[in-house]
Amino acid sequence: MFSKACEYGIRAAVYIALQSLDGRRVSVNEIAEEIDSPLAFTAKILQQLSKSKVIHSVKGPTGGFEIERTDMDHVKLSKIVHAIDGDEIFVGCGLGLKECNAQKPCPLHDKFVDIRNNLKNMLEQTSLYELATGLEVGLTYLRR
Amino acid sequence: MFSKACEYGIRAAVYIALQSLDGRRVSVNEIAEEIDSPLAFTAKILQQLSKSKVIHSVKGPTGGFEIERTDMDHVKLSKIVHAIDGDEIFVGCGLGLKECNAQKPCPLHDKFVDIRNNLKNMLEQTSLYELATGLEVGLTYLRR
DNA sequence: TTTAATTCGGATAAAATTGTCCTTTATTAT
DNA sequence: ATAATAAAGGACAATTTTATCCGAATTAAA
Ligand code: FES
Ligand code: FES
Numbered sequence: 261m262f263s264k265a266c267e268y269g270i271r272a273a274v275y276i277a278l279q280s281l282d283g284r285r286v287s288v289n290e291i292a293e294e295i296d297s298p299l300a301f302t303a304k305i306l307q308q309l310s311k312s313k314v315i316h317s318v319k320g321p322t323g324g325f326e327i328e329r330t331d332m333d334h335v336k337l338s339k340i341v342h343a344i345d346g347d348e349i350f351v352g353c354g355l356g357l358k359e360c361n362a363q364k365p366c367p368l369h370d371k372f373v374d375i376r377n378n379l380k381n382m383l384e385q386t387s388l389y390e391l392a393t394g395l396e397v398g399l400t401y402l403r404r
Numbered sequence: 405m406f407s408k409a410c411e412y413g414i415r416a417a418v419y420i421a422l423q424s425l426d427g428r429r430v431s432v433n434e435i436a437e438e439i440d441s442p443l444a445f446t447a448k449i450l451q452q453l454s455k456s457k458v459i460h461s462v463k464g465p466t467g468g469f470e471i472e473r474t475d476m477d478h479v480k481l482s483k484i485v486h487a488i489d490g491d492e493i494f495v496g497c498g499l500g501l502k503e504c505n506a507q508k509p510c511p512l513h514d515k516f517v518d519i520r521n522n523l524k525n526m527l528e529q530t531s532l533y534e535l536a537t538g539l540e541v542g543l544t545y546l547r548r
Numbered sequence: 549t550t551t552a553a554t555t556c557g558g559a560t561a562a563a564a565t566t567g568t569c570c571t572t573t574a575t576t577a578t
Numbered sequence: 579a580t581a582a583t584a585a586a587g588g589a590c591a592a593t594t595t596t597a598t599c600c601g602a603a604t605t606a607a608a
Contacts, residue, residue, distance in 0.1 A: 261493065261496075262500075264500060267498075267499050355411050355414055355415055356406075356408060356411030361548070365544050366545060367418055367536075367546070368481075369544065371526050372526075374522075374526075375522050376405075401509065401510060402499075404501050404503075404508055
């Protein structure tokens with residue numbers, strides 16, 4: 261569904277959000293440890309998320325990654341997926357035709373667009389804050 | 405969503421089904437041409453589909469690929485996806501945890517499982533015959 | 549029985565994704 | 579100022595996916 265990079269990116273962003281709720285800024289080392297992801301690869305992904313304004317980074321001692329409390333609400337999963345995987349999942353044809361086109365649809369078009377739109381809506385409606393709070397209460401997990 | 409191999413596999417199977425409705429057996433060359441896919445790679449995928457009984461192959465002159473009329477109804481897309489991409493898409497965690505587990509769910513679990521199940525149901529309910537008939541009537545396309 | 553058409557299967561190559569390493573840059577604390 | 583800490587960025591390596599090539603096996607037709 262999503263690339264590995266995107267999966268790590270979402271898990272990392274949720275973890276950063278959770279810690280930011282406590283006013284804690286976190287390092288790549290801690291993030292990779294907590295979400296059980298490859299350190300250097302995770303660092304690359306965090307750079308992307310930083311550039312696309314999903315998270316905020318601070319260099320130097322006491323530096324690290326954080327997310328403003330107000331941003332947590334309006335940063336939706338769709339923004340992260342878009343930043344890392346692009347828009348294929350939001351607009352692409354399920355059978356791989358060059359573009360999804362209702363005027364010249366593939367055999368799966370109607371059924372696929374339904375599901376694709378459900379996914380799109382879910383991603384556009386789910387905020388980092390929402391996901392982080394489940395974690396905070398101890399109901400959900402970022403590793404296993 | 406699906407791998408390239410899987411996309412080609414579905415398109416190929418639908419095309420084979422369509423031609424089989426006319427009693428025509430088709431070659432890899434014709435299939436790759438009609439669904440606009442790389443010839444040799446498509447041949448590999450057809451081998452897989454043949455082994456997993458999605459399609460039937462006949463060697464030698466006048467040989468090629470075909471699907472029995474009765475099979476078209478009960479071969480569902482889920483079988484093709486399973487044969488080529490495995491079961492990750494049916495049971496995997498949306499955030500890449502080693503396994504999806506309702507007892508220890510990732511933050512996206514509830515919302516993701518909904519969509520994953522919609523997709524699963526759609527694939528399990530959609531037969532090759534159903535997709536081929538849309539093509540037959542000229543309402544849908546396998547290339548563009 | 550020979551030839552030709554076709555799938556099958558193995559080896560290999562190219563491209564994309566995933567992952568690592570090391571140097572540079574910014575910033576804080578001593 | 580200097581040293582230490584952390585992200586940024588570039589080069590490179592490993593793995594997986596996508597794709598190609600070629601010879602072997604099968605079978606129908608000439
Ligand atoms: S054309 Fe294939 S999903 Fe729309
Ligand atoms: S645990 Fe992540 S989708 Fe179920």
